[in-house]
Amino acid sequence: MLRLAAPLALLALAAACSTSEEVESNISLETLQNGVRTLSSDEFEGRMPGTQGEELTVAFLVEQFAAAGLQPGNNGSWTQEVPLVxxxxxxxxxxxxxxxxxxxxxxxxxxxxxxxxxxxxxxxxxxxxxxxxxxxxxxxxxxxxxxxxxxxxxxxxxxxxxxxxxxxxxxxxxxxxxxxxxxxxxxxxxxxxxxxxxxxxxxxxxxxxxxxxxxxxxxxxxxxxxxxxxxxxxxxxxxxxxxxxxxxxxxxxxxxxxxxxxxxxxxxxxxxxxxxxxxxxxxxxRRYTSRNVIGVLPGAERPEEYILHTAHWDHLGRCTPDAEGDDICNGATDNASGTAALVALAEAHVAAGAPDRSLVFLAVTAEEQGLLGAEYYAANPVFPLAQTVAGVNMDGIAIRGETRDVNVRGGGKSELDDYLSDALEAQGRVASPDPAPEAGYYYRSDHFPMVKRGVPMFYVKSGLDMVDGGMAAGEALEAAYRSDAYHGPNDEYDESWDWSGIMQDLDLYFRLARMLGDTDDWPEWNEGDEFRAIREASCAETALGC
Incomplete structure (x- = not known):
């Protein structure tokens, strides 16, 4: 099995974290590649909810979560039904x-x-x-x-x-x-x-x-x-x-x-x-039912406290044909990458041993139709939101070379910034601010239904400052993806891809989960943030959790 071994020295966070054991990440490149390749294949027909593509996707994820060593996340079931209208x-x-x-x-x-x-x-x-x-x-x-x-x-x-x-x-x-x-x-x-x-x-x-x-x-x-x-x-x-x-x-x-x-x-x-x-x-x-897929790694010390990982498994299905007549929007980057990352991260965490808190891996449906699977989960959480410490959302992880930075959406809103700063320092990378804060991207992906109910969530995107070529190279690659592949039939798996950058990003997500999973702290929204009062009200309703 091809593996990228990335030793992790998860240090005590000065302000926001308590202690964290030194843990080694063994994220499998082969697992990641297999996930992206399979989920974005023509056989899956673009993973449109309510189609045969959904049936194949859900079956694949259940199989992969089980093989990774997770437990079914919804009271003995791997799925949560999501009624759509x-x-x-x-x-x-x-x-x-x-x-x-x-x-x-x-x-x-x-x-x-x-x-x-x-x-x-x-x-x-x-x-x-x-x-x-x-x-x-x-x-x-x-x-x-x-x-x-x-x-x-x-x-x-x-x-x-x-x-x-x-x-x-x-x-x-x-x-x-x-x-x-x-x-x-x-x-x-x-x-x-x-x-x-x-x-x-x-x-x-x-x-x-x-x-x-x-x-x-x-x-x-x-x-x-x-x-x-x-x-x-x-x-x-x-x-x-x-x-x-x-x-x-x-x-x-x-x-x-x-x-x-x-x-x-x-x-x-x-x-x-x-x-x-x-x-x-x-x-x-018209009414129909889709499914979220949920796996959990129970915590070793405080299993009733949860760290959430989210990624949407769906894409656009069949779409406008390209010049060659290809009408399948395969969604390799968007978001087979994030969905496969759930599996690869789950496998690595199981191999490393459970942290103190439980890790939840949630593959949600119908993001492309308006964050619907995430919204349904947030309105009907399997794991109480007041007991959900924080989370990481993965949507469209760029599959390109290594970068010196990551793009942070939602920076400056919560104490999660402290965790991110320490994790990036351990990687030798830095945080770049959102280049388009006026667009409100932090409010437009699957973490947000949890956020608006008070749960602090990371939304950290792939960086643009390439080790090989700098910002010019990163911006050119991003522009090419947006113009040539995004939401089109050309978002397909490519055997020639450089996977070193996405493996950097998965290593970062692994670090963040271990930090949050092993501390007994509860990161808060910053004073004056629009979600602080919501979190405080949620916490006041239970003796457990925050």
Whole structure:
């Protein structure tokens, strides 16, 4: 068996960790290669949930987890059923705002998260709620003093200080916080009791054009069926174009630029636009079941405390054919790499012997459809989230040469930074900041459903500063992958790949898990972070764990 032996000297962390035994990592390159090669083969048909590709993937992972020496993670079962619902809207009426009518697709898009045969929004008062943020730890509440019951919220995308040139400000300057994500804005509108929520699109603030919104928010929409038929959601969530928003403000005798500026200042008060909103459409619903795959290595001393590893096993299935007619999106990098890494890491941890805490290996479904498997697990955790210490997410691990750095998404948010710093020092590597903090990537992968419920999670991506060629080489390789392979048929296994970089990354993930697994500390979110209060509330509900 080909193996990359990487001796680990896991030292005591000065600030965040207690002690950690010296452990040797024997991560099998052969196991990793076999996993990526198999999962991304044409036989697996792109691993689309609900297809034969899923059946092959789940069977392979169960076999590999068992062979690695894990135990079934879900009360004696290797899988967790994930009920999914797909809702497709049709027969859209115009969006009527006062006397104005706006065409579906060109001017607005909307969907319902509710599992009902039709959606009717009728004469709902339109209220401009600025950025739609309720952040007590930052002294900001756009909904203060407003009863949103039965009303429609008109919301700006991103954070109030997104246009800043720095990372300083109430909402971290140009770095997007969770409050800037459209997912948060719809969730908060529902919590406020709104009948509907409409986000104003703007290219720079959203970081993509209206064409992306139109294509993403029309056609079938898939959701994790977490119960209640979506009755806790608004009747409708959607977007309006910037021109549509401008026309709505003008009809209310308001200058849109002035209102946006006002909404960016502390103390902004929501304002009614004095116009009722109406629209309607029909919904067709399809239900099906997919599966998460879960294995566990029980801890030697504190098995009721858990370190989580996540990676999504799914990809896009069959997709637009390339010039040669290949219509299988194999997803070798995205994310056969992360899924195979779960197996290789599990095997290495079993061989090294269980740490004090339990290690959980969670391969989730339906990431490409909106983090649905991870969302279902977080809403229905097999291992209580208040007893989940922290975790590592692996999504699209670059298979290229060694690097001097790693790319850190979500740095500066929690005490996990201390663990990462020590692990990288032991490797002789450094942390590079997120090159695009304004894009909010930390909020867009499978760790995030756990994060928004308070669990600190690493999201550390492959570095770009190549040992051979520096940043220029790394950026060129990343650009080539994005343009030639990402979400296309060319993301295929290549026997000529250089595996030294991904083995560096797996060694890092191994180190982090052993550090967290052998300490008795519980890393916290930093003071003022948007997830600190959520974690504190979660911890207060149990005598176990944090």
């Amino acid at each position: 797909e809702i497709t809207g049709s027969d859209f009426a115009p969006l009527t705002v006062g006397t104005q009518q706006f065409a579906h697709g060109d001017d607005w898009v909307g969907v319902s998260y509710r599992q009902t045969p039709s959606t009717t929004l009728e004469n709902s008062e339109l209220v401009f709620v600025g950025y739609g943020i309720n952040a007590p730890e930052r002294g900001w509440n756009d909904y203060e003093g407003v009863d949103m019951a039965g009303k429609t919220a008109l919301i700006l995308v991103n954070d109030p200080d997104f246009a800043s040139d720095t990372l300083e400000g109430t909402f971290d300057g140009r770095a997007m916080t969770y409050y800037g994500r459209w997912t948060y804005k719809f969730e908060e509108a529902a919590r406020q009791g709104a009948a509907a929520a409409l986000i104003v699109h703007e290219d720079f603030a959203a970081s993509y054009g209206w064409n992306v919104v139109e294509s993403s928010w029309t056609g079938a929409q898939a959701y994790a069926d977490t119960g209640g038929d979506g009755s806790d959601q608004t009747l409708m969530n959607g977007w309006v174009s910037n021109d549509t928003a401008g026309a709505i403000f003008a009809a209310a005798d308001m200058d849109m630029a002035e209102m946006v500026q006002a909404a960016s200042q502390p103390g902004f008060k929501a304002v009614s636009l004095g116009a009722p909103v109406s629209t309607s459409f029909t919904n067709s619903t």
